[in-house]
Amino acid sequence: MNHANIKEALEWRYATKRYDATKKISENDWNLLKQSLHLSPSSYGVQPWKFLVIENPEVREKLKAVSWNQTQVTDASHYVVFLYKQEVDPQFIQKFVDRIVEVRGVPAESLDGYKGMMIENLAKAPDEKIRVWSQRQAYIAMGFLLQTAALLKIDATPMEGLDATAYDKILGLEGSGYKTVATVALGYRHPEDSFQNLKKVRFAEDTIIQYVK
Template sequence: MASEILQKLQWRYATKKFDSSRKISDEKLNILKEAFNLTATSYGLQPLKMVVVSDSELKKNLVPLTMNQVQVEDCSHVLVLCTETKMNSAFIKKYFDNVVKTRNTPREILQPFETFLTTDFDSKDALEINTWMAKQAYLALGNLLTVCALEEIDACPIEGFSPLEYDSFLGLSKIGLQSVLVLTVGHRADDDMFATMKKVRRGVEDVIISM
């Protein structure tokens, strides 16, 4: 199993050219949705949502907002990883309401932790909170890339886009979201020359320090 996982990670690469005629199945897409929801986040708060764009016209219109990267148009789906625009006591309370509902945990047991989180976030400024939330989005991205590899879904993570223009075009601001990362998924084109290139990495001996 371990060697199979490493083979799948060797197989994956940042797909530069997608086969626009091929779409990933609903089953594979649902796996990505569930994997996103199961991603570990700090405190378990999940200050994230993922917008799934499959409409051809929408994808085409996203290209100029993504530094003209054609993967956005040719891929099967564009996954836009977003953070909440408000992380406050109401959001934290909603999280603990869900804990009570899901685990049937008495509220008095959870109260000290809830009070700590509420106080902690109240003490942070907007920049600190947005930085923290963005880190959670990167956790989700890493998880999705691994799942894509295991499921043989081609993917390309994209930071080169205009978040403000995405937010405006997709109406994200109106629903309390701000875009942080873009992940295009689908099937690699047969003539994507990057698919056969050797993976360039520093080597385990260079990146692992044993103590």
């Protein structure tokens, strides 16, 4: 993978509007896409998210009905619903600290300062602040997924055109502590999707990337 390969992948990708329902992502490629979600960065490393991979065709049909009937929901090979955590309480922070101890083999007491900082900044923060923060973290993971898909020449569509409350009900999320924020459809573009032939429209680079010296 060199600079030219990466640039070509970035130019190749687009928000696919129509998928070829007969084409499926291979298990090998899907495993790498999963890793892009699993390895995504988050503030404090705390990962206030979950990702639901919707495989059930009947559930997908229900979700399509509350997604403006966008065909990507049902025709894409894989459909991922991004959830954000509503509350980051001391118990969740402790669970994260325990995981650090397990993975890195460090003494739990060595993390007391870090745990205290997270409790102060997250567990004691206003609910609305945490809601917005958690949603932003989910979008970081989405970016990693979209980039990985492009490098694999797998089409992807980030989607916000949906009724998140209806999603939560269909997916049985009430009382789980998680809510829907957005989704990503993944698969392979239909040959008749005319959007694949359109040039990207971006503001001139020097108007959006500026240097402070």
